[in-house]
Amino acid sequence: MMKYFDYAATCPLDREAAEIYIQAATEHFGNSQSLHDMGSTAENILEVCRREFSNLLDVESAGIFFTSGGSESNFLSIMALLSALRKKGKHIITGAAEHSSVYNLMKKLETEGWEVTYLPLNRKGQIEYDSVIKAARKETVLVSIHHGNPEIGTLQPLEAIAAFCKSQDVLLHSDCVQTFGKIPIASIARSVDALSISGHKFYGPKGTGAAYINPRLAWKPLIAGTAHEKGFRPGTVNIPGIAAMTMAAQKAHLIMEAETVRMRKLRSLFRETLSDMTDRVQIFGDDEAYQIPGILGMSIKGIEGQYVMLECNRKGYAISTGTACHTGMVSPAKTMTAMGITGKEAKEFFRISFGRETKAEDVEALAKTIAELSLHASAF
Missing domain, CATH: 3.90.1150.10 (Aspartate Aminotransferase, domain 1)
Incomplete structure (x- = not known):
């Protein structure tokens, strides 16, 4: 074998999470946007899951949005922040070793008039705090740096970077896909303006994820008229997947x-x-x-x-x-x-x-x- x-x-799907998925998919399959009782039940499940993730991250539930996974969370989080900038500018700082969902988005943004600085890693696999300071300009409006490197597992000095960003009115996003469920990240969640997680990295189902956006930011929907998740993403909400992912997240934190x-x-x-x-x-x-x-x-x-x-x-x-x-x-x-x-x-x-x-x-x-x-x- x-x-x-x-x-x-x-990761394989946790068996208890799988049982929750089946129960939700077969017994509570209503659309959370529907106005009948079955829709209301689905909406209640969704909001319980939202509150649970807010508890695990120690953030406000109003900032939790469910997605189809880490890549979508990264994309939508960054785009949400770019719609809610604290100052004028077209300069972004990111890491040279970010996940492809972030790296490819940055390359696309470059074709649309944004200037992006890609920071190297030192021989320990970390972005130097001083390199962020040196790269920052008055036109810098966003920093996106992952919390845990997906290839060698090193952790980045995000809390120090977050303090600097806050002092400069620069928004900070972090891809926390590799760290959520493995190490405590509540202090990181409280420090950043947005973060991304993915269900299948902590034994939840594939095709599930979540994003946190600071609810005090006045971000705009990427697609006007989007009804689901307060306009954060289009498409029917995956209640069974979210319920299973929530179960997996609870278990990951317990152990x-x-x-x-x-x-x-x-x-x-x-x-x-x-x-x-x-x-x-x-x-x-x-x-x-x-x-x-x-x-x-x-x-x-x-x-x-x-x-x-x-x-x-x-x-x-x-x-x-x-x-x-x-x-x-x-x-x-x-x-x-x-x-x-x-x-x-x-x-x-x-x-x-x-x-x-x-x-x-x-x-x-x-x-x-x-x-x-x-x-x-x-x-x-």
Whole structure:
């Protein structure tokens, strides 16, 4: 049976969440916009879920909007902020290693007259706080920086960046897809103007997500006349998916502390098993204080990451060569490029990520497989 080590890409649907989905889809299937009793029941479920997410994030429920996932949340959040700017200007700051949903939107905005500065990562995989200050101008109106890097798991200094943005009347958005449900982010939610999350990253159903927009911002609907979610997005609201995602979010938060301890132990076991291979195997951004413990971005000197992935797959381990939205592209992982790692070395990158079903014996066995591959590379 295949051992799954790609939880940063997606998680299986939690069984309790699946049961909630079926119940909502078969018993409470009314349209939340309908005026009859079944519509009212659906609307009540929706609002209970909205309040629960506001509690988990420690923000006002009026700022929670449900979407089809992280990519849509990123897109709609950024567009909402651009419609509610605190000052005039056409300059945006973002990271060079943002998720493709943010990066591609920035490229589109550039064609529409916006100027975008892409900040690099240091060798630890972080955006330097000083680089944000240096990049800022009087025309800067928006900053969009992810909380947790999706390829190597490093955490960005968002609270410090948020304080600076606030002092300059600059709005701040953060992609929190990789961190929600894995580490506490309530302090981040209170600091930013908008954030994005995705249900399938914390064992909710695919096609579900949420965005938080500071309710004190007078944002405008992207499409005039949109009725659902107070104009935030068009389309019938996915009540069963939202109910299941809410269940998954509650469970993730209940077990978060215990899972963090377990993930750190698994990470330590993995590193210890490879301790004799540090001259050939590199783990990027491995500072525990600024790290999602379940994500390991790494490389084997002299072997392309795609080859490592295929060999691991052949031996029964599912790993990846970066974010799923980037897989299949010829270019190396954006994180490597943003860290100044280029050429052959950049293409050596691969990612391993742990989840609830990850067992210590499987982690040790995978580490030994990686070690064998590194020895094979050194023989040539």
